[in-house]
Amino acid sequence: MIRDITLGQYYDADSIIHRLDPRVKLAFTLIYIASLYVGKSVYCYLFAAAFLCGLIALSRVPVHFMLRGLKSIVVILVISALFNIFVIDGQVLVRFWIFRITLEGLKTAGLMVVRLILLIVGSSVMTLTTTPNDLTDGLERSLGFLKVIHVPIHEISMMMSIALRFIPILVEEVNKIMKAQMARGADFDGGGLIKKAKAMVPMLIPLFVSSFRRAADLALAMEARCYHGGEGRTKMYPLKYKKEDFLAYLVLFVYLGCMIALGRLT
Amino acid sequence: MSIALEHVSYIYDPDQKVKKYAVRDVSLEIKKGEFVSIIGHTGSGKSTLIQFMNGLLKPTEGRVLFEGQDVFEKGFSLKGLRQKVGISFQYPDNQLFESTILKDVMFGPKNLGQSREEAETNARAALKVMAVPEASYDKSPFELSGGQKRRVAIAGILAMNPDYLILDEPTAGLDPEGRDEILELIRTLNWSQGIAVILVSHSMEDVAEYAKRILVMNDGQIIMDDTPREIFKAYRDLETIGLSAPQVTYIAHALAEKGFLPYDTNVMTVEEAKKEILKVLKK
Numbered sequence: 001m002i003r004d005i006t007l008g009q010y011y012d013a014d015s016i017i018h019r020l021d022p023r024v025k026l027a028f029t030l031i032y033i034a035s036l037y038v039g040k041s042v043y044c045y046l047f048a049a050a051f052l053c054g055l056i057a058l059s060r061v062p063v064h065f066m067l068r069g070l071k072s073i074v075v076i077l078v079i080s081a082l083f084n085i086f087v088i089d090g091q092v093l094v095r096f097w098i099f100r101i102t103l104e105g106l107k108t109a110g111l112m113v114v115r116l117i118l119l120i121v122g123s124s125v126m127t128l129t130t131t132p133n134d135l136t137d138g139l140e141r142s143l144g145f146l147k148v149i150h151v152p153i154h155e156i157s158m159m160m161s162i163a164l165r166f167i168p169i170l171v172e173e174v175n176k177i178m179k180a181q182m183a184r185g186a187d188f189d190g191g192g193l194i195k196k197a198k199a200m201v202p203m204l205i206p207l208f209v210s211s212f213r214r215a216a217d218l219a220l221a222m223e224a225r226c227y228h229g230g231e232g233r234t235k236m237y238p239l240k241y242k243k244e245d246f247l248a249y250l251v252l253f254v255y256l257g258c259m260i261a262l263g264r265l266t
Numbered sequence: 267m268s269i270a271l272e273h274v275s276y277i278y279d280p281d282q283k284v285k286k287y288a289v290r291d292v293s294l295e296i297k298k299g300e301f302v303s304i305i306g307h308t309g310s311g312k313s314t315l316i317q318f319m320n321g322l323l324k325p326t327e328g329r330v331l332f333e334g335q336d337v338f339e340k341g342f343s344l345k346g347l348r349q350k351v352g353i354s355f356q357y358p359d360n361q362l363f364e365s366t367i368l369k370d371v372m373f374g375p376k377n378l379g380q381s382r383e384e385a386e387t388n389a390r391a392a393l394k395v396m397a398v399p400e401a402s403y404d405k406s407p408f409e410l411s412g413g414q415k416r417r418v419a420i421a422g423i424l425a426m427n428p429d430y431l432i433l434d435e436p437t438a439g440l441d442p443e444g445r446d447e448i449l450e451l452i453r454t455l456n457w458s459q460g461i462a463v464i465l466v467s468h469s470m471e472d473v474a475e476y477a478k479r480i481l482v483m484n485d486g487q488i489i490m491d492d493t494p495r496e497i498f499k500a501y502r503d504l505e506t507i508g509l510s511a512p513q514v515t516y517i518a519h520a521l522a523e524k525g526f527l528p529y530d531t532n533v534m535t536v537e538e539a540k541k542e543i544l545k546v547l548k549k
Contacts, residue, residue, distance in 0.1 A: 173360075179322050180361040183353040184422055185345055185377030202373065205363035209408065213359075 011128045017059040018129045021245045022138025028252055029126045035256055036115050036122075039263025045114050047262055051255055052122055061128050069124045070117060077113055084109035136160040141239055154230025162218070170211065177206045267298040267333060269319050269351065269430060274328030276314050276486075288314040289325070290486040296464060298429060301456050303465045303473040303494075306483030307508040312466050315483070316432045319464070320344075320351040349378055352428035356435045358419035362407040367398065367418050370407050374426040385425070392425035393418070396451055413444030417451070424455070431455065432464040437472060445469075449476055470512045474498060474534035482509070495532050514539045 017025075036048060056066055070077075090104030130138070140157035147153055178188060181202045188199055276289040289311045296302055296319075304312050317323035318330050321337045321344040330337045337347055355361070364370035368389055375385035393403065396417040402410075407418055416436060423431065433452065437445040453476055456463045467473050473480060473494065480497045482490035484507040490497055497504070501511035501519075510516075511534070518533035527546060533539045 176355065176357070177360045179317070180355045180357075181373075182322060183320060183348055183355070184361065184374035185348055185426065186373075187345070187377070202361075202363045206360050210359060 010131050011061045011065050013060045013129075015058060015060040015129070016244060017055065017125070019244065020129075020248055021239055021241055022130050022134040023142050023239065024241075024245045024248045024252075025126045025130055026135075026138050026142055027249070029123050031252055031256055032122045033119055035259040036118055038259050040111065041262065042111075044259060044262045045111065045118070047258060048118055049114075052118060052125070055125050056121075059125060059129050061125075065128060066121055066124050069120050073116065073120060077116055080116070081109040081113050084112055132164045133161060136164070137235075137239060154233070158230075166211075166214070169214070170207070173210055174203065174207060177203050180206075267429070268295050268331075270295040270331040270334075271315075271318060271325075272329045272331065274318055274325035274330065276311075276318075276323065277326045280326060287486045289318075291328075292486075292488050293328075294481065294488060294491065296430070296462060298462050299456075299460045301453070301463045301465070301476065301478045302481060303467055303477035303479070304481045304483060305467060305470070305473055305509060310483040310507075311486040312483055313434060314486075316353060316434060316464065316466060319430070319432060320348045320353055322348075322353070345378070349426050350428055351430040351432065352423035352426060353432040354420045354423045354434065354436065356438055358412075358415040361419055361422060362415060365406060366404045367393070367407050367410075368403040371418065371422045371425050374422055378426060388425045388427065389421070392421040395424060395455065396421040397447070411444075413440050413447070416440065416444075416448060420448075420452075428461065430462045430464065432466070434466045435468065436465070437467070437469065445472070452476070470498075470510055471514075471535075474512045474515075482507075494534055498534050499532050518542065 032048075032052075036045075038044065056063065085101055085105045086099055088102055088105035088108055090102035092100050092102055093106070094101045127135075136157045139160075140153055143151070143153050178186075182188070186199065186202055188203070189196075191199065271292055271294050274289060274292050275287060278286040278288055292311075292315065304315065306312050314323060318325055321330070324338055332347055332350070335342060337344065362370055364373060368386070371389035371393055372382075372385040375388045376382075380388065390403075393400075398414065398417055398421060402414075407415065410418065420431075420433070420436065431452075436448055436452070440448065449472055452463055452465070455461050465473070465477060477494055480490070480492065480494050481488050482497060482504070489507070490500070490503075498511040498515055501515060504510055514536050515532075515534055518527055518531050518539055521527040521543075522529050522531055527542055531542055533542055
């Protein structure tokens with residue numbers, strides 16, 4: 001059934017990483033990504049990789065889930081690696097026709113690929129262990145300071161939550177619409193690109209119409225319950241830091257310190 | 267000439283250890299020209315069952331036969347099947363999309379490969395059958411009222427000239443007048459054109475009035491398959507699965523208990539009740 005479609009890519013498991021406050025995980029991800037740019041030596045990357053492996057082990061998410069995110073960036077990885085290999089000047093190793101491969105190029109390309117892989121897998125740890133709702137909650141709280149400069153942070157996060165909530169509903173709607181049109185002889189698979197695009201019209205129009213109707217209904221229901229934005233609004237499950245969360249921050253800063261030190265030393 | 271289901275079952279998620287059946291071991295045959303109704307409370311498997319009949323859903327087990335041929339066999343044209351067996355789903359909003367009503371009804375015939383002229387002739391005929399006023403053919407289907415939308419949606423199926431017409435709750439959310447209109451039109455289709463009608467409904471009154479045969483579904487199985495009179499005779503059994511007989515049946519039974527009506531009355535419609543009561547009064 002399409003009903004139990006996975007939202008985002010959350011993987012349900014019971015682990016210390018899953019239980020961490022989403023704000024901690026957001027900070028982790030940001031600092032982890034930043035730390036990858038601190039040092040350029042092999043040791044830095046080794047250390048970062050080892051740290052990441054530790055996190056993955058703690059998260060109890062199967063490794064192939066973590067690596068799935070890489071599939072989509074294989075092309076980018078290959079292209080950027082090739083560019084680095086052929087473009088960077090330095091000690092020439094091989095030369096043919098107008099191309100030459102340099103030692104520096106190879107080095108840079110290798111490090112860049114490793115960095116990108118770590119970056120993607122690193123952020124996968126967060127998206128796999130945090131439900132989309134927790135994530136928007138965390139974002140709302142962490143970015144709360146932006147309210148001072150009139151960024152409507154509560155509204156943005158409310159919109160994100162609603163959008164996420166609507167995904168399974170719309171999936172079901174698409175399913176129903178497709179069946180109704182197939183009963184009228186519509187063909188959704190087969191045919192060339194243009195034919196396929198044209199075949200989408202009878203599905204997309206009813207989908208848009210119903211989305212607008214649902215949006216209007218939801219707005220009405222929210223107003224009927226006196227929703228008036230984030231001002232003075234309390235939460236049913238407010239985010240609260242626990243002992244583990246402070247511990248996690250500590251680990252994070254120790255890691256960052258190590259990375260900076262490694263970057264300086266080598 | 268029939269649609270037949272042979273021991274069909276549908277399991278929601280076959281990988282799960284505890285199998286959840288939407289439909290469990292159902293066998294039935296619907297012949298051309300019949301007026302059959304399927305009743306059952308929400309989640310009893312009615313919607314799943316009707317989707318087998320035009321190949322929108324493939325049963326996990328069992329076979330679906332259209333005129334003796336297995337519809338999920340290689341080489342069987344599902345499009346051809348969907349032309350012969352039309353389903354009009356509950357929400358017309360899920361299928362209306364064109365800029366005008368006429369164009370929308372032409373969608374089905376055009377998908378079957380008909381030329382513009384042919385499709386338009388068929389669409390006009392179908393709209394006429396469903397009593398959609400000709401003046402509104404160029405209107406947008408989104409401007410229509412609920413009852414009219416429903417009629418245009420059914421016309422969209424009829425324009426393909428099906429032999430079987432499956433209607434999923436065609437009267438849900440309509441006012442009494444709109445409801446009677448649609449059901450009358452469907453009945454006319456059934457006897458004047460010989461189109462078999464399979465009506466999924468929650469309204470026992472409608473079913474008693476229009477259907478010639480009723481299938482009662484509970485928990486994915488067909489537990490009764492008989493004429494309305496026989497089915498509603500067993501109204502106590504219907505109650506145990508969350509259904510009921512038409513209200514007038516209860517009134518007749520209450521009157522019989524008081525000795526006003528003879529005990530063997532199996533009144534199903536208001537019209538019949540009127541006759542019975544008058545019979546007693548005139549004595």
